[in-house]
Amino acid sequence: MNAKARTARRIVQQRTRANRDARRPHTLASHLLNRGANASDASCVAGALRSKAKTLGVTGSRSLVCKTSAGKLPKRAPKRPCIRYTDRQFFTLLTAYNPRAARFVAIRANLLLAV
Template structure:
């Protein structure tokens, strides 16, 4: 990059119609840097020879949007690094220890943690920055996990829609598979299938035969199934003894059917 200055880093790639910003040496798969080629800011696989002709951003168009955004961020960081430290900024933010300032009345003394020994005042250095103290930078609040919160909200809404649809389908038809009853009670499909297998065994023990039918689940091939009424599922649930807490709550909901 001996031919480059602060702005002449733009050039068109060997292939493609966009100009890229070439600022870093190209690195091969073994991690060895090449002094003959430079790589683009957006992708290390885009390279140009170091002795190529590079121009400023205003001289080429169209430009790669990713390179342009990263190049503008780079220029902004350079500008911020050259700005002098403002009085309101704390030096603790830059890793330096805060400097004690002398007392306002006698410059040879300093405030201790409990006050000034010379004048007898009880003003602490931490509580009275103007009386010989220092101001510490406020602790930065951790950024809220936005993506995690959105994912959790979408999952909650999806579970709620699934439960409401299963409950509405059960009200319309009056019968449903055992897994359908469990989903309508609030379980997810995986847990509903696990609980349904146990309920079907208990249904056979208590003599609940149900109604034979055909199940259509999305694009899967149709398969035979057995549908039960809420009263039959309540009888089967009365003989079921789950261990998991969420299965116990669903069992109670299945048993709470109107007489």
């Protein structure tokens, strides 16, 4: 296989992976991390969005996770249960979220502008 074909195949694989990841449901913290929030703010806002999901009755899909917003779990650690939300569910929760702290207000505004 020549270098040109290898490069083309790598580009197609990266594009496929990006499109597949965009369609998959993510945890609330990973939605925030993927959109540029730092890890500590992502975990704080995710907790608030989880409580908002309970009040609105938004239920995600149950899953297991090997990686948290703080980093990867140790190799032999058991996977932890989590709830994954689609993009639509995430933005529903984000529009209903009304933060008080200035940094969370800024995060919410940036995410809603990106839509």
